[in-house]
Every structure is written in C-alpha cells, then in structure tokens.
Amino acid sequence: MEPVVELKNLTHVYVNDREASLAVEGLNLTVYPGEFISLVGPSGCGKTTILSMIAGLLHPTNGEVLVYGRKVGGPSPDVGYMLQQDYLFPWRTILQNAAIGLEVTGRLQRESMDHLTQLLDEMGLEGTGGLYPQQLSGGMRQRVALVRTLSTDPGLLLLDEPFSALDYQTKLQLEDLIAGTLREKNKTAILVTHDLSEAVAVSDRVILLGKNPGRIRRTFEVPGHIRETQPFYARKEEGFNELFHEIWREMETEED
Amino acid sequence: MNSVLRSDEVIRRDRSSSLDALHQAHLRRQRKLRAQVLSVQMAILVLFFALWEVAGRLKWIDVLLFSYPSKVFAQIWKDAVSGELWGHLGVTVGETVVGFLLGTIVGTLLAVLIWWSPFLSKVLDPYMVVFNSMPKVALGPIFIVMFGAGFMAITITTLSITVIVTTLVVYNAFKEVDPNLVKVVRTFGGTRRQIFNQVILPASFPTIISTLKVNVGMAWVGVIVGEFLVAKIGLGYLIIYGFQVFNFTLVLASLIIIAVVATAMYQLVVYIERKLLAHRQ
Numbered sequence: 001m002e003p004v005v006e007l008k009n010l011t012h013v014y015v016n017d018r019e020a021s022l023a024v025e026g027l028n029l030t031v032y033p034g035e036f037i038s039l040v041g042p043s044g045c046g047k048t049t050i051l052s053m054i055a056g057l058l059h060p061t062n063g064e065v066l067v068y069g070r071k072v073g074g075p076s077p078d079v080g081y082m083l084q085q086d087y088l089f090p091w092r093t094i095l096q097n098a099a100i101g102l103e104v105t106g107r108l109q110r111e112s113m114d115h116l117t118q119l120l121d122e123m124g125l126e127g128t129g130g131l132y133p134q135q136l137s138g139g140m141r142q143r144v145a146l147v148r149t150l151s152t153d154p155g156l157l158l159l160d161e162p163f164s165a166l167d168y169q170t171k172l173q174l175e176d177l178i179a180g181t182l183r184e185k186n187k188t189a190i191l192v193t194h195d196l197s198e199a200v201a202v203s204d205r206v207i208l209l210g211k212n213p214g215r216i217r218r219t220f221e222v223p224g225h226i227r228e229t230q231p232f233y234a235r236k237e238e239g240f241n242e243l244f245h246e247i248w249r250e251m252e253t254e255e256d
Numbered sequence: 257m258n259s260v261l262r263s264d265e266v267i268r269r270d271r272s273s274s275l276d277a278l279h280q281a282h283l284r285r286q287r288k289l290r291a292q293v294l295s296v297q298m299a300i301l302v303l304f305f306a307l308w309e310v311a312g313r314l315k316w317i318d319v320l321l322f323s324y325p326s327k328v329f330a331q332i333w334k335d336a337v338s339g340e341l342w343g344h345l346g347v348t349v350g351e352t353v354v355g356f357l358l359g360t361i362v363g364t365l366l367a368v369l370i371w372w373s374p375f376l377s378k379v380l381d382p383y384m385v386v387f388n389s390m391p392k393v394a395l396g397p398i399f400i401v402m403f404g405a406g407f408m409a410i411t412i413t414t415l416s417i418t419v420i421v422t423t424l425v426v427y428n429a430f431k432e433v434d435p436n437l438v439k440v441v442r443t444f445g446g447t448r449r450q451i452f453n454q455v456i457l458p459a460s461f462p463t464i465i466s467t468l469k470v471n472v473g474m475a476w477v478g479v480i481v482g483e484f485l486v487a488k489i490g491l492g493y494l495i496i497y498g499f500q501v502f503n504f505t506l507v508l509a510s511l512i513i514i515a516v517v518a519t520a521m522y523q524l525v526v527y528i529e530r531k532l533l534a535h536r537q
Contacts, residue, residue, distance in 0.1 A: 081443035
C-alpha cells in the first residue's frame with residue numbers, strides 16, 4: 001500500500017533575531033491510507049510545526065515531506081487543515097464560509113455548491129446556510145469549519161487541536177462526528193492534541209513526541225476493539241485506561 | 257386532568273405577563289433617561305444663546321468682537337436670502353467632500369501598496385513618520401505656488417492632512433488581521449492577492465469606514481485653512497474676510513454654518529457605517 005505521508009529525517013529550525021532553535025530533529029514517520037494518527041506530547045515538542053510542514057505552510061530545514069509520494073512544495077487542496085478554532089469569517093454567511101476553499105481553488109460551480117449544502121445537512125447544519133457565524137454556537141461553528149475543510153475533498157486531514165476550544169460535552173459529540181465522518185469517507189487523518197484520552201479514543205496509532213528538540217519517543221498501537229468503537233464509548237472499553245496510563249507514565253518520565 | 261392543564265396554562269400566562277411587565281418597565285426607564293438627557297442638553301443650548309444675547313445687548317461683552325445671536329442669525333438669514341451664502345457653502349462643501357473621499361481612497365491605496373511589499377514598508381517607514389509629525393498646513397504656500405490659488409491647492413492641502421493618517425491607520429488594521437484567518441486561505445493554497453481580497457480587505461473594512469469619520473473632521477481643517485490662505489470664495493474665505501473688515505458677526509455666522517454642516521456630514525458617515533456593517537454586529 002502506498003503511504004499517504006512520509007516524513008524522512010525531518011528537521012526544522014526556527015530562526016529569529018535572538019537565536020536559531022531546533023524545533024524538530026530527525027523525524028521519520030509513515031502514515032498509510034485510512035489511518036488515524038495522533039501526535040501527543042508536552043508543549044514545545046513541535047507538534048504544530050510538524051503539521052505545518054505536512055501542510056506545506058512551513059518548509060523543512062532538512063529532510064523531506066512526501067504526501068501521496070510527491071514532495072510538498074506548498075499548501076495544496078489535497079490536504080485539509082483544521083485549526084484550533086473555527087476562524088469563520090464574520091462577514092460571510094455560513095454557506096459562503098464553507099465555500100471559501102472552493103472559491104480559492106477556482107472550483108466554485110453549481111454541483112460543488114450542491115455538494116456543500118449536502119455536507120452541511122449531513123453535519124446537522126441544515127437551514128443555517130444563510131446565517132452568519134455569530135448566530136451559531138461554538139460546536140456548530142466548528143462543524144462548519146469541518147465542512148469548509150472537507151469542501152475540496154482532501155484525502156488527508158490535518159487536525160490541529162480542533163476540539164480544544166470547545167466545552168466538554170460539545171467536544172465529545174464532535175469527536176464522534178469527525179471520527180465517524182472521516183472513517184466513512186475513508187480519509188487519512190493526523191490529529192495534534194493535548195488530550196491523551198481523546199488521542200486514544202479516536203486514533204489507530206498514538207505517537208508520543210519528546211521535546212528539545214521534537215522527536216518521536218514511542219508509538220502506541222491502539223487495540224482493534226477500541227479503534228472500532230465510537231470515541232465516546234471507546235473510553236469505556238477494556239484496555240482503554242491501561243493504555244491511557246501507559247502513555248501518561250511515559251510522558252511523565254520525560255518531564256523530570 | 258382538564259383543570260391541571262388549565263392551571264399549567266395559567267402559570268405560563270402569568271409568567272409571560274410578569275416578564276413583559278419587567279421589560280416594559282425597563283423600556284420606560286430608558287425612555288425617561290433619554291428624555292432627561294435631551295432636555296438638559298436643550299437647556300444648556302438655550303441658556304448659552306440667551307446668556308450670549310443678553311450679554312451682548314447689555315454690553316457686558318464687546319459686541320464688535322463677540323456679536324450676539326440675533327445679529328448672527330440675521331446675518332445668516334440675509335446671506336441665505338440674497339443667495340450669497342450658497343456659493344460659499346457649495347464650494348467649501350465640495351472641497352471637503354472631494355478632499356475627504358480622495359484622502360480616504362488614496363490613503364487606503366497607499367496602505368495596500370505598503371502591505372503588498374514589506375520591503376517598501378520598511379523603506380518608507382521613517383519618511384511617513386516625519387511627514388506625519390510635520391504640520392502639513394505649513395506646506396500650504398508651496399501648494400499655492402504649484403497649483404495656483406484655488407480649488408486644486410485647497411484640495412491638495414486637505415489631502416496632505418488626510419492621506420498619511422489614513423495610510424497609517426489602515427495599514428495597521430491590515431497588519432492586525434488575525435493571522436489565523438489568513439491561515440485558513442493559505443491552507444487552500446491561496447495566493448497573496450486572494451489573501452488580500454478574501455481576508456485582509458474585508459476584515460479591515462470596519463477600520464476603513466471608521467477612518468472616514470476621522471477624515472471628515474480632518475478634511476474640514478484642511479479646507480478651512482486652505483481657504484484662509486488662498487480663497488476668493490468659501491466659508492474659510494468669509495471668516496478671513498469678516499476678520500479683515502472687522503465684521504465678527506460674519507465670522508461667527510460662518511462658524512455656526514460650518515458646525516452645522518460638519519455635524520451633518522459626520523452623521524451621514526455614521527449612518528452609512530451602520531448600514532454597511534449592519535450584519536457584523
């Protein structure tokens with residue numbers, strides 16, 4: 001199976017007036033089609049940096065990023081990116097917000113708009129197309145952001161803590177919705193999160209990163225029966241707590 | 257069963273009527289407060305003009321210098337009826353509108369240019385600071401020589417006052433747009449032009465509109481000063497002329513007209529702002 005993402009000896013250095021600091025060093029990772037991967041680790045371990053490089057928003061200082069076998073030179077519509085907050089444009093309606101990706105990539109046609117309306121309906125947002133973002137709740141807004149990300153039909157989704165700004169209940173609902181949607185549409189996903197239980201609940205593999213500089217410390221495989229369960233119920237599955245604590249302990253040992 | 261239902265209905269009706277009563281009371285208080293503010297405002301205005309009138313008539317103040325309201329309004333009435341006022345008013349309002357629209361447009365375009373090229377922005381920075389802190393009115397004589405004593409020189413004087421401030425304010429607004437909104441467009445592979453059109457410009461639109469408000473005031477300063485320097489027509493000219501012939505009633509009449517028209521223009525901009533930004537609130 002041809003991998004979706006390959007990171008080869010990936011290194012990134014942030015340079016500013018004061019210093020040049022190593023954010024990520026010598027990272028190797030391969031992600032296969034349909035996989036859901038989580039990157040977890042302490043702050044400053046370069047999680048978002050890695051995501052930005054895969055998205056083509058940042059260029060690696062060394063090493064390479066391959067997406068679908070091609071070297072990443074810049075952002076592409078094949079890769080969807082979901083941010084920590086919805087960042088909907090307050091001057092656009094919900095439908096116009098969801099359509100921004102199609103507009104930017106010059107694919108704004110009748111069929112694509114119909115498809116978009118259908119996606120909004122699927123996400124439980126029927127009838128909101130003409131409203132403005134400030135009329136929607138936080139959870140609904142983040143669902144619009146998901147539709148916006150899916151609009152260009154990317155095969156790979158990069159999720160940069162998309163649940164972190166939501167209240168607990170909404171977060172759990174959205175985890176189920178996003179995990180379910182991505183599985184159903186057979187997307188590949190890389191999730192960055194602070195929340196270990198979220199990582200275990202939604203993903204197939206959890207990758208623990210270490211800091212100074214960012215590198216992979218350990219990879220945890222999530223057992224099949226937890227993977228196949230909806231995130232909300234996965235938390236009650238056998239073995240969930242054990243895995244959660246194992247990752248937790250591993251993370252703690254480095255903090256010292 | 258039936259009576260239980262009815263009592264539920266009664267409770268609901270009671271609750272909604274008590275909520276309604278609270279809301280009505282709140283509205284009444286608000287109305288009363290507004291009426292009080294307005295009546296005190298009117299009282300101050302009336303008192304001011306009455307005191308001025310009395311002081312003038314009883315010679316508590318130098319009438320030659322300060323005139324008094326009935327004389328001032330008689331002057332305005334006379335000029336309005338004879339038609340002399342309208343020419344002056346028209347020219348001044350024309351210059352102000354042109355100066356303020358052009359100032360906003362040119363200032364915004366300059367801000368766009370600077371945003372487009374960060375290098376240019378760095379290069380121009382000290383020049384803008386110097387030009388901004390300098391009293392531009394001092395350039396008036398140069399503009400008169402360059403453009404002749406008339407409409408053009410006055411408009412340029414006004415522009416010299418409005419453009420740079422607009423540029424600085426709008427450019428700052430461009431820079432302060434949430435980088436995450438820009439990131440949304442960048443993740444789709446958006447070009448710099450798309451980022452500008454889809455994010456930077458619409459996000460800064462409220463700031464651009466509010467610079468219009470500032471520029472109304474600025475444009476009036478520019479136009480009146482410009483007219484002081486060169487004009488043969490306009491409200492600024494009337495002030496200078498009144499001053500030269502020691503007709504301070506004319507000076508005060510011109511000031512009152514400027515106050516009224518400038519306020520009207522400002523309110524118009526506020527109205528337009530509210531219309532354009534209606535759904536953003």
